[in-house]
Amino acid sequence: xxxxxxxxxxxxxxxxxxxxxxxxxxxxxxxxxxxxxxxxxxxxxxxxxxxxxxxxxxxxxxxxxxxxxxxxxx
Numbered sequence: 001x002x003x004x005x006x007x008x009x010x011x012x013x014x015x016x017x018x019x020x021x022x023x024x025x026x027x028x029x030x031x032x033x034x035x036x037x038x039x040x041x042x043x044x045x046x047x048x049x050x051x052x053x054x055x056x057x058x059x060x061x062x063x064x065x066x067x068x069x070x071x072x073x074x
Contacts, residue, residue: 007067019064022057029054 007015033050036042 007063012068015064015068019061019068022061022064026054026057026061029057 010018029050033047033054036047036050
């Protein structure tokens with residue numbers, strides 16, 4: 001997730017690829033959080049960091065989706 005956050009400088013093809021990568025990373029984090037939570041061996045700081053990273057990815061995914069699929073006023 002070291003990509004620049006300035007979406008205006010990227011073309012749609014690059015954004016689509018990044019979107020898939022970020023979605024996959026978001027799913028992986030979700031699975032990791034679930035696994036750590038159910039195992040009972042994870043410390044709360046690690047879980048908190050993973051959850052924050054997951055939220056940042058969610059926000060970035062939403063911004064990319066908004067850029068690729070603009071609202072259409074009907």
